[in-house]
Amino acid sequence: xxxxxxxxxYSELQSCPIWLMLAIIGLILVxxxxxxxxxxxxxxxxxxxxxVIITALVxxxxxxxxxxxxxxxxxxxxxxxxxxxxxxxxxxAEIKSTKVVIFSPLTEYGGWGIKANAKGGxxxxxxxxxxxxxxFRDSKTLLIGSKSPELLASAIKDAAx
Numbered sequence: 173x174x175x176x177x178x179x180x181x182y183s184e185l186q187s188c189p190i191w192l193m194l195a196i197i198g199l200i201l202v203x204x205x206x207x208x209x210x211x212x213x214x215x216x217x218x219x220x221x222x223x224v225i226i227t228a229l230v231x232x233x234x235x236x237x238x239x240x241x242x243x244x245x246x247x248x249x250x251x252x253x254x255x256x257x258x259x260x261x262x263x264x265a266e267i268k269s270t271k272v273v274i275f276s277p278l279t280e281y282g283g284w285g286i287k288a289n290a291k292g293g294x295x296x297x298x299x300x301x302x303x304x305x306x307x308f309r310d311s312k313t314l315l316i317g318s319k320s321p322e323l324l325a326s327a328i329k330d331a332a333x
Contacts, residue, residue: 180243181243181330182327182331183239183240183242184239184240184323185238185239192236197229233253234253234254234255234257235251236253238298239251240324242328245264245265245332246262246264247261247328249262258286266309267309267332269306269307270304270305270306271307272305272322272325273304273321275295275301275303277317280295293313293314293315294314295314295315295317296314296315297315298317300319303321303324304324
């Protein structure tokens with residue numbers, strides 16, 4: 173997923189597994205659709221409920237994406253597809269070391285997403301169990317989930333030099 177652009181040396185877009193996305197959308201629909209049929213003949217809330225359903229679907233589907241980019245000596249991570257709701261920009265000069273890792277998001281960080289553990293470690297991941305563990309010059313750490321951790325680690329090292 174490397175880009176040929178001079179500004180962008182790496183880009184990866186991850187989404188949650190399709191089965192999870194469908195389950196979330198299904199739960200939204202199952203919980204909101206009955207509201208379309210509730211109410212007397214004097215009141216028809218269908219348009220309002222339909223607007224809530226569409227908003228919930230768009231909002232939920234937006235949240236289920238993570239983007240990782242390397243450009244202009246910066247590592248940029250964001251969550252959200254159309255409207256990012258979390259941003260993290262890291263200067264590559266701050267990174268002391270990188271290590272490709274296999275980890276357990278559930279047992280080590282309590283799941284996927286924007287997480288931290290009791291040991292002070294932070295994790296940004298959307299799916300899977302592979303990533304790049306970064307150690308910063310101030311000894312703090314961050315694990316970035318990736319479907320292609322070797323490519324990400326290599327891109328970080330290449331862009332830092």
